[in-house]
Amino acid sequence: MNVLKQGALFVRANLWIVPLVGVLVWVLFRFLDPAPPRHIAMVTGGEGGGYHQFGLALKERLAEDGLTLELHATRGSMDNLERLTADSPDVQLGLVQSGTTRLLERADLKKLEGLAALYHEPLWLFQRTGLQIERLSDLAGKRVAVGSEGSGTWAVVGSLFEARGDASRLQNLDGGNWQKLPGDAASEALEKGELDAAFFVLPADNERIAMLIANPNLELVSLVQARAYAARLTFLDHLTLTEGLLDIAGNVPRQDVELLSPVATLIANQTLHPALTSLVLEAAREVLSKGNLLDPAGAFPAAKPLELTLTGEADYYHRRGVPFLQRYLPFWIASIVDRYVVLLIPFIAIMVPLVRSMGPIYSWRMRARVFRWYAQLREVDKLIHQGNIQAEIEAQIERLHRLQDELTRVDVPLSYAHELYSLHLHVRYMINRLESMRTGAQESGSDDALE
Known part of the structure; x- marks a missing residue:
């Protein structure tokens, strides 16, 4: 063969x-996970605000990689969290201020995961000149704006008072002296003298901050316990606003100011395809690469400070950078290969x-093509041992002759030929045995006839 x-x-x-x-x-x-989509949606904030401006820059950068980012303007962090945790969310990404997720129910928190901290948004506390506020306890009995309820400012201020064991003061609004006002209304009331102090959470380059600092009737509060609060509240960082940082020529501020700062964070719900994480974070890194007054170049995106657990893909990115294949191949090809x-x-x-x-x-x-024929030989053996062979001896001899003819047509590889030829020998042996038995029986019958 x-x-x-x-x-x-x-x-x-x-x-x-x-x-x-x-x-x-x-x-x-x-x-297997489906291929990553080429279109995702993200909630940002009010148009013209810092979150929306970052979203626009990210959208432009992702378009270079063939990913379309659809932006949805909202009223802020709490709106974003509500959209992301909806039963059937129409967005996958969102920008929220750290500290705001503490206002969510546990069931909603489980729907969210963290991707990165993006940039600092300091908590500014302005006071009327001469009030000498240095600690949160100094606000007792004063007229203070603490942010609108549900806002990022409200969430951070609430966390501070909880950390000092005085949450009831904010809940009761200090006997009516404290007011829940949005940023525009708070800054206007403060400038008019209707407030003694007001909290704001805004980037350092925000126009409202520049306007308040330029007002000679207002002072920026330096919190002497800023480091202690930052140590207790992991979603806050301690920052030092060095003398002259905001305006060197005007020496603004006139001395170092201790601030607490939440961060703008990028979060996702479970509908974001995991493979897109590294693409989005690498685009964010390029958008933020130059840094700003408070954030040195290359400091963000970062893994901390975050309240939410990082996704596995985000954790890998922050520790090792983009996945190996994406360093040498376009994202979409690398994704397919991966x-x-x-x-x-x-x-x-x-x-x-x-x-x-x-x-x-x-x-x-x-x-099996050879061994299955041994079943017939076994049957003959059983008849011999049981003493029943004489009644069937002719039929079995004929059957074995047919088997012998059939074996000549069996086709097996040369490596198994020895088994086929062994079967030939065994069939021949059984035929000879039966023929001998038949001859012996015939001779015995002849002797009986002669007697």
């Missing part, structure tokens, strides 16, 4: 593996033992 014939026999003996591989591939593809590498690993793990079984199965099939 030539090599081609042996190959054909091997293939036929292992055709069972073809449908099995088909089912395996279907199962793996069925449970997905199919993940598919290939279990495929190989399953296929290796299957392929190894092909040889033994082929060997068993070839031997």
Whole structure:
């Protein structure tokens, strides 16, 4: 038998593996993550605000990578959290101020994960000149704006009073002296003398901050316990606003000011495709690469401070940068390769033992083509041992002759020929044995007739 014939026999003996591989591939593809979408949506903040401006820059940068970012302007962090935790969210990403997620229910918190801290948004406390406010306790009995309820300012101020064990003061609004006012209304009331102090959470380059600092009737409060609060509240950083940082020529501020600062954070819900995380964070890194007055170049995006647990992909990015393949291939190609590498690993793990079984199965099939004939020889053996062979001896001899003829047409590889020829010998042996028994019986019958 030539090599081609042996190959054909091997293939036929292992055709069972073809449908099995088909089912395996279907199962793996069925449970493999779908390809990343090329369109995602993000909630930012009010148009013209810092969050929305960052969103616009991020959108432009992601467009270079072929990802469309749809921006949704909102009223701020709490609106963003509500959109992200909806039962059927229409957005995947959002910008929120650190400290605001503490206002969510536990069930809603489980729907969110952190991606990165983006930049500082200091908590500014302005006072009327001469009030000498240095600690939060100095605000007792004074007229203070603490931010509108549900706002980022309200959330941070509430956390500060909770940290000092005085949450009831904010809840009761200090007997009516404290007011829940949005930023515009608070700054206007403060300038008019209707307030003694007001809290704001805004970036350092915000026009409202510049206006308040320029007002000779107002002073920026330096909190002497800023470090202590930052140590207790992990979503806040301690910052020192150095003398002259905001305006060197005008020497603003006139001395170092101790501030507490939440950060703008990028968060996601469970509808964001994991593969897009590194793409979004790398785009954010380029947008923020130059830094600002408070944030040195390259400091953000960062893993801290964050309230929410980082996704696995975000944690990897902050520790090691973009995944290996994305350093050398365009994102979409790297994503495809990465997905199919993940598919290939279990495929190989399953296929290796299957392929190894092909040889033994082929060997068993070839031997089976020979050994199945031994069943007829065993039947003859049983008849002999049971003493029933004489009644069937002619039929069995004829049956074995047919088997012998059939064996001449059996086709097996040369490596299994010795088993076929052994069967030939055994069949011949059994025929000879039966013929001897038949002759002996005939001679015995003749002797009985002569007597």
